[in-house]
Amino acid sequence: MIKTYNSNEYDVIVVGAGHAGSEAALASARMGLKTLVVTIGLDMVAFMPCNPSVGGPAKGTVVREIDALGGEMGRNIDATYIQMRMLNTGKGPAVRALRAQADKWQYHERMKDTIENTPNLTLRQAVVDQLVVEDGVCKGVITNTGAKYLAKSVVLTTGTAARGKIIIGELTYSSGPNNTTPAIKLSENLEKLGFKLRRFKTGTPPRVNGNTIDYSKTEEEPGDQEPRHFSYETSDRSYLQDQISCWMTYTNNTTHEIIRANLDRAPMFSGVIKGVGPRYCPSIEDKVVRFADKDRHQIFLEPEGRHTKEIYVGDFSTSMPEEVQLKMLHSVAGLEKVEMMRPGYAIEYDVIEPWQLKHTLETKKIKHLFTAGQMNGTSGYEEAAGQGLIAGINAALAAKGKPGFTLGRDEAYIGVLIDDLVTKGTNEPYRLLTSRAEYRLILRHDNADLRLTEYGHQLGLIDDDRYADFEAKKAEIARVEKRLHEITVHPIEDVQSYLVKIGQAPMASGVKADYFLRRPKVTISDIEELTHEHICDDRYVKEQVEISIKYAGYIKKEEVQIARLKRQEAKRIPENINYDDIDGLATEARQKFEKIRPETLAQAERISGVNPADLAILSVYIQNGKYSKTK
């Protein structure tokens, strides 16, 4: 038995310093709270144990939301990427998505450096074994060395370390991600405190030596020429010129035969793996079994950084025995002679069933205890970071005795993510998809600042300078909209031939420029040229105005739905509601309400398996105080 000793006291303690923990710790410290962040390994701060990339559809929008709220991820990737691409450029503005290939070592170093140099923030290596809980309130943590740290709030971000178990073929061993120390006792402590945990599984592909790849047999995927960045603070001028390409190749029938011949040794199918894996990120063996009729699968070769030869073999996640992994790799075009540097593996870990959380990410059971990231059942660095930020903000607010901060489904992908988790729980590692958002035309990557900077500023995470820039941008948008309404586009020859060129019908008479802009393919720059009017220099302002004018009709449709959502959200369900007191509720609905304990009527509507009559009864019950009075 290790003897405990009283160590320092803090306002907020963050356990874990991955993508969730880093954001939580930075947010709390930047809000002025004395914050401790402990991690099992200092070399794992903001480490990417899987793919070396940030962003993509929905996820890229989350990074920008984090940035607009004053989080770090956007700035960190802007400073450490090796390639940047805008995806979905051929589609509409709602689904454009930025993705960067990261130098995963630089990414880690810069984040660690930022944490080390942030006032109020202490970074320490330690393994947390248990929580200090008194009268249902979390008051601190105790480490495996016996140090007892007290705090007003605690944020847990255990990632895949909680009772982590690595599986490679027949080999299994207790481990955190990337062969780090797992956290064993904390899970036991959480179970003792009454939390419901479950096992999830995820996996990562092998890493190979880039010098041994025959790139001539693969297809190059270069970065974009046009300047891009995640953070609204980053300037176009700092855009990286010497980007590093990714490469693409394919599996083939030989690969698939090797996999089929060795399925009895695949932990996925031999019964070794008990945890539930994600459908959207299946191992290659899973793909070959489930999509037997496909004769090839894509493989992306992604450099892990600028100063390493390690290449991440994307879309090739596997937990096959090492020798089978080698055979599989060698069957792929371009990888015939490849040297494997690290084998792929599957990892099983504990997650907390997320319906045990509130929208603030505070646990319902224990006050001032927050959880975030992969331990809440998600997957992905961006999903983790978004939750970490929200948990950190709320831990800080709770420490100050202030009410919590939450985001709605109409305000941010982070809001969609957290609401899905706490309302529906999840049966597999949860990944954000644009199709999970009801209002994705509103939740665009380009307007995250307009949606969230105000909040970031109020919380003290966006400084006055940046806020002033934001205000100036808003004013400029308004000015340009007004200006467009003043300019008339006349049906002169230039205009008519321009319209023909872009495949549009010629005009019958002159119209205001904002009306003209509603035509597909017309841009503000085109209008400037056609009318010889100078309208605006800022391409981001132009983009905002173009989107808001072109898609006004569709935006309005989503706004109508949002207005309705808001009304339902305004109907709060009392925290102390006793569902047994409500006559007429169906048993299934009663049980679900009891389990989820929805905070608003809007949330109650989203619980699956609840029918309109139950909602009507609940609605009548909560909207009229008379009910309890007459009882």
Add this chain to the structure above:
Amino acid sequence: MAQTLTEFDTIAAISTPIGEGGISIVRMSGEESVKIANRLFKGKDLTKAASHTINYGHIVDPKTGEMIDEVMVSVLLAPKTATREDMIEINCHGGIVVTNRILQLLLANGARMAEPGEFTKRAFVNGRIDLTQAEAVMDIVRAKTDKARDVAAKQMAGGLMQKIKDLRQEILNTLANVEVNIDYPEYDADTVTAKEMADTSKRVISEIDALLKTANEGKILRNGLATAIVGRPNVGKSSLLNYLTQSDKAIVTDVAGTTRDTLEEFVSVNGVPLELIDTAGIHQTDDKVEKIGVERSKKALKRADLVLLLLDSSQELTSEDQELLQATADKKRIIVLNKTDLGMKITPQELADQTASPVIAVSVLEKQHMEQLEQTIKDLFFSGIENSNEQVMVTNQRQTGLLAKAKGQLEEVISAVDNGIPVDIAQIDFTGAWDTLGEITGDSAPDELITQLFSQFCLGK
């Protein structure tokens, strides 16, 4: 996801029992009530009408300009209304078709079909009625939804649900293609063009159109054959009506022209549901009261599924009879030669030579050969239904309304694609149509699309 409670949007419903009485009332409640009604109303500007006024005018389909009915519209502004919201009550001329058309127009113009008990629920939520009353209402809501579920289960067997599910699946397959290209831009699925979405929309629209056409037959199954009894005055129409209803609801006299109102009654003849429309005699008249009745008869004839044309066999065919024979020629009809007890001047054979319709000679008063008439009605009914037995039918106005809404959304998809709107934007209405159809079947599971994505495509890193 549970169907949403929508409290402050504008709801509409028919508030009188269908098919009973000469007047039906279609009701709306909510902020937009007056605006929506005004779009359909030809008469004075309802938005300028004072509260608690009744306004005379016509309901006109704003799209086609077609006149639907002559109506009285009550404008009731908040808060002194049953729901404490703005309300509109449209008093129209009864009859399922007209009433339903008006409701559909309201739905097409921004109102939402009210849930069972929703008007009362609003009254409660807005503090108009007290809790005891509201609880009683909630009991009814539950009873009604359970019953509705029963009905839904039955329709499931009938095939409509399967049809809708197929349509949804068709949309979903395309939708999954669209979504997978958005969420997995590098995924090597064939790039789905907006055109494919438009093509699917077109296919689904034509299926929806076919379903909407069945709405009438579905109505026959549910409400019975709308049966008009026509004939010149005093040929025994009311007697026949009375015989069929075996009551004295219609006024029977031997003075021509005394059956003034169109009466509607549901009866079962040999197990065949008939919705009887008795009509005043179709003839030229100066009597003003009679004239309104005649107008209505013509209208009744228009919407009849079956016409029982009465002729007086004791008299020669008059020009009026000839006119009626001609006016009903394209209808499913039975020619009834009445008053055979008074000596026959026209024989069934003479008429049978002129028309393909069955001719039955009876005496309603003496109840002679009436079983023959009943058998003929039954035969006609089943010969008509047999064909449709296999086919899927839309049987209620909720379904009709939702189908029409889905169709409208799909039309928007097509026009968006034609106008070069990006696929992920045009998709908003595409998803909308999918949701709308889901409201008919009651299954719009929140993760349906996600599940489809992962089962249809091999995705992942």
